[in-house]
Amino acid sequence: MLTIRDAPVARNARPGQFVNLYPNDRTAMLPRPFGIAGVHGDEFDLIYQRVGAGTRAFARLSAGDPIDLVGPLGRPYDLTAAGDYLLIGGGLGVPPLISAAQGLAGRGDVRAIALFGYRDARFADGLVGRFADRTLSVSACEGNVITLLDRIEPELEVEATTILSCGPIPMMRAVAAWAGRRSIRSQFSLEERMGCGYGACLACVVDTTDGRLRVCKDGPVFAGGRLEWETAR
Amino acid sequence: MLTIRDAPVARNARPGQFVNLYPNDRTAMLPRPFGIAGVHGDEFDLIYQRVGAGTRAFARLSAGDPIDLVGPLGRPYDLTAAGDYLLIGGGLGVPPLISAAQGLAGRGDVRAIALFGYRDARFADGLVGRFADRTLSVSACEGNVITLLDRIEPELEVEATTILSCGPIPMMRAVAAWAGRRSIRSQFSLEERMGCGYGACLACVVDTTDGRLRVCKDGPVFAGGRLEWETAR
Amino acid sequence: MGDGPMNAQTFDPFEPYDYRHGSVVAGLRWKNPVGTASGTFKLDACGEYYDVSQLGAISTKGVSPVPWEGNPTPRTAESPSGMVNAVGLQNPGVDHYLLDELPKLKALDALVVTNVAGHSDEDYAQVVAKLAQSEADMLEINVSCPNVTHGGMSVGTDPIALERLVRRLRGMTDKPMIVKLTPNVTDIAETARAAADGGADALSLINTLVGMRLDTRTGRPIIANVTGGVSGPAILPIALACVWKVRRALPDMPIIGIGGISSGRDALEFLYAGANAVEVGAAALVDPQAPVRVAHELEELLDRRPRLADALEKGQAWQQ
């Protein structure tokens, strides 16, 4: 977890948006996008995994070190509807859902239920639990988020339910199919390799019913019905 | 002035040698060579001018910051002779001569006389004065090092005099001519744009009576008689 | 010191600003010698970071006769001081461009360089025919697109095919026509001469160099298209040599220098190499305000170089 002080980002960020971090090593040009996992005062949190040189360098930062960033970026989740929100996350897809839970917290007209699937350690249950009304989770050996969805289905009223999801494509594809069969509204947050991260270069596209759109600018959040799941990777 | 703690360099450095510094910005590949201006304990000093991005970055370093370096490098001054040493420096050519003065200090068989020419501020008189037996200096408006040489000539005994010089090529060319006419032994320290700074790439050559030699490995110190001053730049 | 680039914080990219040093490129005055490079500018994205009319020119994403889907993703990979991209000219086609993007850019009072893409001579001709009557200020023919015309190589690598294409397009419009050259040739002076012979009013160079990266975890190429084009600071010395060479081959041809520019000082280096103006590409992907920052930094550097500034205003390049 990385906490960054940047008042404008913390003030303007909405759930589902992300920031581009730039490694201090100037040989690395491209942005490293990370979903915002929550804001407090003039700070915001990121939760990330060490993947390559950039994230390894971020992990070596000490408190107080400066870092270049651009954000907040992208279209956030649409949280206008009332009713039940199912926040369905897998792996490193949980950060924007924690944000969403924070955005929904305290609203009288909604209930936020987090359904998280993990590979092993349930690292985000506590984080989302501060905001969600209920948290269910499952680790890979026990099942997956569809198991949790099936379990919670009896409680749900279809028209008053919104699914927000972020995670690996196979998981989201299954969630989309599950929601589609039941005509439940859904919004998915995607990841794609980026060139600019703010909409200028068309590197990060995804196929939708409206054509190839930019994940960074037209997304990362897309309505489930707009996505072409067959070509998604 | 930059003081660097590096025990092996401080221990092994001999007057006239240099070190390669590498900017922390990894987009900059090439070494920045600097003459060693003196050693004390496990530290050594560099005196440098801000020229471009590398030296600007060095100027921003704070005490305790790490820096990559390779050294000590190059052939040092030959200080085996006894007698008078004239240390003739101009501009940023003074650092190795301060080292030479330090190397000669305390030896009973030699006398070190620094003759420094400056553009304006006499920044190195104090530094060399700690070690040299005598320091004469001149700034651009008053004359040049040849003025000083002419002034000191009556005191010298040709066979027992060694000139060590470092500075701009026109100055060294004039010093070489002056010394040549009087058959005074001379050693010159050269600068050249480098690729490696340790002898691998042949980027830094100078014409000598033995052919094109490497400034970084076969020099930077060359006997005056071996240099082809016509082609030097 | 003294000569260093100004601090990025000292300009407001939305505040109106009167540049002191412009450049005349193929008869048209750019208010400063800095434009965006094609494919790294989208109005809805970049317009959030600066007033697009501040720049010398806006070169748009390549426009094709019909909508193109581009390549599958991933489309980018990183490289030391650079990036590799294989976007593949995704664009909604010339009709959409004329209805949507061009009017918006002109409404903002930008000088618009429309970048033209094609898979064949016919494609280029169709686009140029539609642009001929449009509000576009200049056309920039991107002949660096691989495939078709010449067995896997682009028309921009074959001087004879290139001259023929340029001559054909030349006959179709009075708009100043820039031909954008690829560095993936044995001798760029040769293709430059071919474009000049065909009637190009100006040349822009360079487009990207063919490159690729592999994922050492999987042993497979990172980009779906396998190879892509390398851009960014890494290619700066290569681009400078191309501009220098073409300037020597064609002393009077207006040249727009492109490749790895990320500061006013980089831009100045291109002007000294013989460019009349420059375009900023990949740097704008890293720092959205880069083009305006480069323009401001260059402005200060030109203040202290009146002879160069004067030449640019006269449509001339620096004389070595």
Add this chain to the structure above:
Amino acid sequence: MGDGPMNAQTFDPFEPYDYRHGSVVAGLRWKNPVGTASGTFKLDACGEYYDVSQLGAISTKGVSPVPWEGNPTPRTAESPSGMVNAVGLQNPGVDHYLLDELPKLKALDALVVTNVAGHSDEDYAQVVAKLAQSEADMLEINVSCPNVTHGGMSVGTDPIALERLVRRLRGMTDKPMIVKLTPNVTDIAETARAAADGGADALSLINTLVGMRLDTRTGRPIIANVTGGVSGPAILPIALACVWKVRRALPDMPIIGIGGISSGRDALEFLYAGANAVEVGAAALVDPQAPVRVAHELEELLDRRPRLADALEKGQAWQQ
């Protein structure tokens, strides 16, 4: 993580070390797949930083029939993640090489790749004739030298001239002959095929890309020769694409990958692109121990890739 390069401090470059993973290149076994790149190794300099016999191979500075002076200075300039050099093949000539450098290298038990330079076919032939009877293990014909043979372009850019030259040299020696290709061509697969048709036993690629820098204080080129060759990490993606292309064109040809390698992971990326071995150039100018460090880092990465390691030992390249 897990897969990261090892710490530079964990090997002693003078301590004898038995590499677990070698590579067979054109019939000769390198004890590891990492060599030095020509022009970035001099025994008296590099030998102070590591035991030269630790490397897979030592490619020497280009050797010409008579001593060459090279270009005037300055001979280098910096570029982002790279450098430009115009040393100009300064060397004391083949006779001196045979008397002095080669015996010293062989006494140290290094596998020696002698890089051959020429201004004309005749030059190359003279050098190869003298090397044919020498202790050199392999010859590396550098056909990337500009001038002579073809109006300002090097023989390495003209497939017909290249094939003729290689065929002639092929007839003069039984030593494994590597032809070193230039990337400054429209299609490197074409020159690769020409070298293969002429009888090359292996190809090494890439040599440097033409580039330049200018001094923005004076407006003049930094390098006395004006243009030079770009090397270093900046060219890595370009070199990878060249190796990949040539591998696809010539599935069975041994390839030595060169260009911007500065870590074991970079070397591994070249092996995945289709190289049988690699050479480290500019990185060794920045870090004198770079070649040995790359070899050690690659060793660990190959431990976890037995299929790739096995292919290399059999003289085969990675199959995508």
